[in-house]
Amino acid sequence: MLKLYGNLRSRATRCIWMLEEMGEPYELLETSVRPDDLQNPAYLRLNPNARIPTLVDGDTVLWESMAINLYLAQKPGPMHAASAAVAGLAAQWSFWAILETEALLLDLLSHRVLLVEHVRDPSHVERNTLLLQKPLGILNQSLSGREHLAGDSFTVADLNVASILAWGKLSRLDFSPHPSVARWLERALERPAYKRMWDSRRKVSGGL
Structure with a gap:
């Protein structure tokens, strides 16, 4: 069985969402960001960065x-x-979302x-909202006339990017200047697997 070290108040939630979409049996091993968890020698052997999440799949870590x-x-x-093209686009959009949007959205959510x-x-x-307009414009153009980022169905490309842009929803970012993004994100966050993850998160985090 797949084992995921992390918790529902961290970036591990995007992995939990993915596992829920897969319908794959998995075990969530509750791991906090406290030093007694992350600096534990057994955990450091799995993840020398002393961060979460970490996935263990047999001999693969x-x-x-x-x-x-x-x-x-x-x-x-x-x-x-399903293809090298889908895998490549998923990597492209995942790296893009981290580099172009994650820090801005996290700071926006914080403030x-x-x-x-x-x-x-x-x-x-004000600053983060302004700086987000360029990447959101790029994403909006890419989604114009289509429902997904890679291929004809929901893939990890959509999931990884939506898992970051969901912070924009939480921080009340106005997506109306980018209607294709707004519609795409709404569909992603209405998926049953996302709702299962989010319901579990709410139970342990008091609603956020």
Whole structure:
């Protein structure tokens, strides 16, 4: 059985979403970001970075959530990357989302939702919203006239990118200037597998 070290309040959620989409049996081994978990010698043998998530699949050990999902997409099943083109596009969009959007969206979420009120800085919200317009415009153009980023069905490309842009929904980012992105993201976050992951997350995180 696949084993995933992580928790529902971390980037491991995108891997949990992927596993739920696959319908693959897996075990979530609750691992916090506390030093007593991450600096544990047994865990460091799996992930010398002392971070989560980590996937164990028999003798294969992988870390980095995007890499884990791209690996899982090589397995047979509903999320299998059916061609080299789909696999390549999935890698392209996954790396793009991390480089072009993740830091901006995380900072936006922090200054709109996560930080206590008196330390939130409106200038961060303004700056991040402005800087996100270019990558969102690129994504919107790519989704114009199509429903998915790679091929004709929902793939790990859609999942990995949507798992980051979901932070935009949480931070009340206005997607209306990018209607193709807005529709695509709405469809992704309505998927039963995402809802199962999110319902589990809400139970342990008080709603966020």
